[in-house]
Amino acid sequence: METHPILVVGSGPAGLEAARSVAELGHRVVLVERSLALGGAPIAENYAALTPDLDDAETAMNRMIEAVRTDPLVDIRTSTTVVATSGQAPELAVTMKGPKGEDSLTVGAVILCTGFQHFDPGRETQLYGYYEHDDVITLVDAERMLKAHQFVRPSTGQPPRRVCFIQCVGSRDRQIGNTWCSKVCCGIACKEAIEIRQLVPDCEVFVFYIDMRTYGFWEDQVYWRAQEEYKVSFIRGIVTEVTKRGDTVVVKGEDTTMGRPVEVPMDVVILSVGMEPSVGTREMAKLFDLPLEPHGYIATVGGPLNPVATARPGIFAAGAATGPADLEDSISMAGAAAVKAAGFLRKGLRKAG
Amino acid sequence: METHPILVVGSGPAGLEAARSVAELGHRVVLVERSLALGGAPIAENYAALTPDLDDAETAMNRMIEAVRTDPLVDIRTSTTVVATSGQAPELAVTMKGPKGEDSLTVGAVILCTGFQHFDPGRETQLYGYYEHDDVITLVDAERMLKAHQFVRPSTGQPPRRVCFIQCVGSRDRQIGNTWCSKVCCGIACKEAIEIRQLVPDCEVFVFYIDMRTYGFWEDQVYWRAQEEYKVSFIRGIVTEVTKRGDTVVVKGEDTTMGRPVEVPMDVVILSVGMEPSVGTREMAKLFDLPLEPHGYIATVGGPLNPVATARPGIFAAGAATGPADLEDSISMAGAAAVKAAGFLRKGLRKAG
Numbered sequence: 001m002e003t004h005p006i007l008v009v010g011s012g013p014a015g016l017e018a019a020r021s022v023a024e025l026g027h028r029v030v031l032v033e034r035s036l037a038l039g040g041a042p043i044a045e046n047y048a049a050l051t052p053d054l055d056d057a058e059t060a061m062n063r064m065i066e067a068v069r070t071d072p073l074v075d076i077r078t079s080t081t082v083v084a085t086s087g088q089a090p091e092l093a094v095t096m097k098g099p100k101g102e103d104s105l106t107v108g109a110v111i112l113c114t115g116f117q118h119f120d121p122g123r124e125t126q127l128y129g130y131y132e133h134d135d136v137i138t139l140v141d142a143e144r145m146l147k148a149h150q151f152v153r154p155s156t157g158q159p160p161r162r163v164c165f166i167q168c169v170g171s172r173d174r175q176i177g178n179t180w181c182s183k184v185c186c187g188i189a190c191k192e193a194i195e196i197r198q199l200v201p202d203c204e205v206f207v208f209y210i211d212m213r214t215y216g217f218w219e220d221q222v223y224w225r226a227q228e229e230y231k232v233s234f235i236r237g238i239v240t241e242v243t244k245r246g247d248t249v250v251v252k253g254e255d256t257t258m259g260r261p262v263e264v265p266m267d268v269v270i271l272s273v274g275m276e277p278s279v280g281t282r283e284m285a286k287l288f289d290l291p292l293e294p295h296g297y298i299a300t301v302g303g304p305l306n307p308v309a310t311a312r313p314g315i316f317a318a319g320a321a322t323g324p325a326d327l328e329d330s331i332s333m334a335g336a337a338a339v340k341a342a343g344f345l346r347k348g349l350r351k352a353g
Numbered sequence: 354m355e356t357h358p359i360l361v362v363g364s365g366p367a368g369l370e371a372a373r374s375v376a377e378l379g380h381r382v383v384l385v386e387r388s389l390a391l392g393g394a395p396i397a398e399n400y401a402a403l404t405p406d407l408d409d410a411e412t413a414m415n416r417m418i419e420a421v422r423t424d425p426l427v428d429i430r431t432s433t434t435v436v437a438t439s440g441q442a443p444e445l446a447v448t449m450k451g452p453k454g455e456d457s458l459t460v461g462a463v464i465l466c467t468g469f470q471h472f473d474p475g476r477e478t479q480l481y482g483y484y485e486h487d488d489v490i491t492l493v494d495a496e497r498m499l500k501a502h503q504f505v506r507p508s509t510g511q512p513p514r515r516v517c518f519i520q521c522v523g524s525r526d527r528q529i530g531n532t533w534c535s536k537v538c539c540g541i542a543c544k545e546a547i548e549i550r551q552l553v554p555d556c557e558v559f560v561f562y563i564d565m566r567t568y569g570f571w572e573d574q575v576y577w578r579a580q581e582e583y584k585v586s587f588i589r590g591i592v593t594e595v596t597k598r599g600d601t602v603v604v605k606g607e608d609t610t611m612g613r614p615v616e617v618p619m620d621v622v623i624l625s626v627g628m629e630p631s632v633g634t635r636e637m638a639k640l641f642d643l644p645l646e647p648h649g650y651i652a653t654v655g656g657p658l659n660p661v662a663t664a665r666p667g668i669f670a671a672g673a674a675t676g677p678a679d680l681e682d683s684i685s686m687a688g689a690a691a692v693k694a695a696g697f698l699r700k701g702l703r704k705a706g
Contacts, residue, residue: 013658021689024696025378053656060658172572181572211564216677217648219525219534236589259612295570303406304680305366305413308688324569327657332682335661335689336374343377 003345004108005030005075006338007094009082009284012040014319014330015113016064021338022111023073027345030075030107031068032082032096034280038065040115048146050327051184051191052221058147085287089314090348108348109314109341110288112298113334114280116320119170119178119273128169128242128271135249136242136269138169139185142192151199153267155247160267163196164206164251165189166239171274172210180295182274183324186213189272190222190232197230205232206264208239208253237262242269274324281321288315297323308337314344356698357461358383358428359691360447362435362637365393367672367683368466369417374691375464376426380698383428383460384421385435385449387633391418393468401499403680404537404544405574411500438640442667443701461701462667462694463641465651466687467633469673472523472531472626481522481624482595488602489595489622491522492538495545504552506620508600513620516549517559517604518542519592524627525563533648535627536677539566542625543575543585550583558585559617561592561606590615595622627677634674641668650676661690667697 005028008019016038019031037043039061042050047057068074080098087093090108097103118140121130130136134155145151153160167189171182186209193205207226212234214223226232239253248265255262277297285291285298290310293299298317302309308316316337319330358381361372369391372384390396392414395403400410421427433451440446443461450456471493474483483489487508498504506513520542524535539562546558560579565587567576579585592606601618608615630650638644638651643663646652651670655662661669669690672683 017658017689021692021696024692024699026699050657055656060656064658179573179577180570181568183568211566213564213566213568215534215536215566215568217533217646220532224532257609257612259610293570303408303413304403305370305417305684307681307685328660329682329685331658332660332685332689335692336370336685336687338692339374339377339688343374346377346379 003027003349004090004106006341006345007032007107007110008113009110010040010113010115010280010321011038012113012115012319012330013042013061013064013327014115014321014325014334015040016068017331017334018111018113018318018338019068019074020064020071021335022341023068023071025338025342026073027342028073028075030077030105032080033076033078034081036079038068038076038078045140046144046147048143048195049191051187052218054191054194082284082287089312090345092314108345110316111334111337111341112281112284112288112310112315112317112321113319114284114321115278116275116281116324117278119276121169121271121273123176128166128269129244129249130271133242133244133249135267136271138271138273139188139192140273142270146192146195146199149199151196159200160203162204162206162264162266163268163270164208164264164266165193165270165272166251167207167209167272169271169273170276178274178276180324181213183213184326185272185274187218187222187326189270190214190218190226192270193226193232194222194230197232205230207232207234208237208251209234210236210238235262275320277321288312290315293323295323297321308333308340314341316340356380356702357443357459359694359698360385360460360463361466362463363393363466363468363633363674364391365466365468365672365683366395366414366417366680367468367674367678367687368393369421370684370687371464371466371671371691372421372427373417373424374688375694376421376424378691378695379426380695381426381428383430383458385433386429386431387434389432391421391429391431398493399497399500401496401548402544404540405571407544407547435637435640442665443698445667461698463669464687464690464694465634465637465641465663465668465670465674466672467637467674468631469628469634469677470631472629474522474624474626476529480594481519481622482597482602483624486595486597486602488620489624491624491626492541492545493626495623499545499548499552502552504549512553513556515557515559515617515619516621516623517561517617517619518546518623518625519595519604520560520562520625522624522626523629531627531629533677534566536566537679538625538627540571540575540679542623543567543571543579545623546579546585547575547583550585558583560585560587561590561604562587563589563591588615628673630674641665643668646676648676650674661686661693667694669693
């Protein structure tokens with residue numbers, strides 16, 4: 001007995017892996033992506049290299065994209081959004097709106113991989129002067145330059161002599177309402193620091209942090225490597241203000257290890273912006289009638305022993321749609337969600353048969 | 354055409370989830386566990402509550418155990434070890450030694466879930482006096498007491514008035530050879546600190562740490578909660594010595610935030626011991642001819658975009674056998690590995706057919 005296809009929403013690392021996994025199990029998949037291009041944030045935001053292995057992000061993502069593109073079990077719908085649903089899995093009707101208008105189909109199960117968006121450092125806080133100073137950029141802006149193999153001071157186009165990262169911008173911050181840690185920014189800052197030192201060997205690089213959260217193997221793979229091999233300076237401190245003096249951006253704060261105020265002129269300041277639930281994540285939660293957890297991501301209901309089940313049977317979520325996630329998390333959760341979705345259909349078949 | 358069963362080695366959270374996932378996909382599984390009991394570290398080491406939700410560990414694990422016990426597709430072999438292998442997946446012959454002697458069978462794919470062991474704080478370092486002082490215990494010893502709902506000072510049997518945790522014992526430490534961060538110890542220390550304050554409300558609790566790595570939602574779920582709701586004191590500092598003065602254990606070190614030496618008498622000192630590859634992980638790597646990564650865990654070959662593939666086709670690894678892993682990691686990786694193993698068999702069938 002044939003089952004309905006499994007719907008995967010979102011085509012970042014989690015969505016691509018979920019689609020590939022479902023197809024690997026022999027099920028049909030409909031992969032819906034609101035953008036024109038597959039690949040999610042790593043492609044849309046021009047990631048340079050992956051953490052921790054510094055593999056080229058575009059090449060790695062293209063391998064994943066190619067795998068779903070060439071799989072006859074995967075029906076790819078780009079520039080398409082889900083606009084309505086009715087019924088229950090394994091007989092869930094979804095209406096999609098794409099380039100050729102609206103289309104309806106019945107799906108057996110759903111995997112939501114709608115991911116995150118980066119915190120907007122101009123929102124609710126003028127502290128860091130992101131919109132005031134050209135030389136204050138984000139982790140994401142830095143990726144774009146690193147991908148082009150050219151790291152410059154935006155205001156002059158010249159190589160910088162001194163660059164710093166400010167960690168936890170939009171994370172661990174009750175005032176702006178984001179109480180969570182975004183998990184990946186410490187590792188990514190270390191990775192970008194290494195890349196900047198590779199591209200501009202004369203440039204001094206500093207990282208202002210609260211706690212360096214380079215968990216697991218990231219500890220020596222990127223944190224120690226940045227310190228020892230690339231001479232990046234890590235300063236435990238709180239940045240209280242980023243201002244401009246003449247042509248230079250000045251970072252003021254407190255070095256909490258030394259217990260003294262610091263005031264350092266920088267050519268480029270990189271804000272390590274955290275993760276927030278994406279617009280797509282919030283929209284799909286609403287559309288599929290899924291409760292959110294207290295931080296605003298899609299709530300999973302199984303605790304640490306079942307991280308992909310949502311409150312509705314047959315609807316699963318993977319990756320940063322459920323909270324801050326690194327690449328390994330997103331990929332692993334996608335596989336786990338594929339098993340649950342396929343198992344859900346199989347259970348339905350056994351009952352029906 | 355019927356395929357051979359999939360072999361899952363180890364029955365901790367990753368192994369149980371791998372077995373359940375494979376069965377959920379309709380494949381037969383042989384689940385091999387060297388101990389008498391299923392459940393891995395959470396059961397063998399008497400974990401009290403899970404991080405971060407403080408659910409009862411035994412109850413949660415028993416649900417997982419029950420799921421595999423009652424699944425007719427899962428063939429459970431306890432008190433059994435794999436002693437020899439030959440050939441290649443999907444026609445891999447394995448010899449197992451169990452209570453009734455040796456038994457051989459052919460398996461189609463393998464998922465290694467052989468996990469970690471805790472760092473022995475007496476090994477190569479007498480710094481913390483684990484074997485010298487009764488009141489110096491580990492995270493694991495603390496779990497055992499917390500599970501019995503009685504937290505006492507071991508030397509007296511009385512409730513302690515002052516307890517501290519020392520983080521990164523056997524982690525982030527080049528001298529003892531463990532350069533990695535063990536990922537979960539910060540979260541677990543926060544969780545245990547909360548449990549101690551619940552059981553012994555008069556007891557002061559301190560945590561000496563280098564960086565608090567309560568990533569993602571653990572930030573507010575356990576770290577802020579420990580500080581704000583349970584008044585646990587977190588001291589960024591390096592402990593240089595644990596000695597005894599009269600009846601009391603004295604912790605000496607440096608508070609690196611205040612920049613001053615600290616010397617605090619404690620009734621109980623809890624060493625937050627990290628993860629190391631287990632004996633089973635090292636033995637199975639050898640037996641299945643799998644290379645280790647530089648830290649001594651089973652090497653995975655796909656980078657962050659494929660965290661479960663090993664160097665040998667058809668052999669996968671999940672959970673702490675591949676490096677420090679939290680429960681979500683172990684469960685998600687197990688699902689991902691089940692997809693890969695089932696997909697591997699399916700590919701073989703298509704080629705054969």
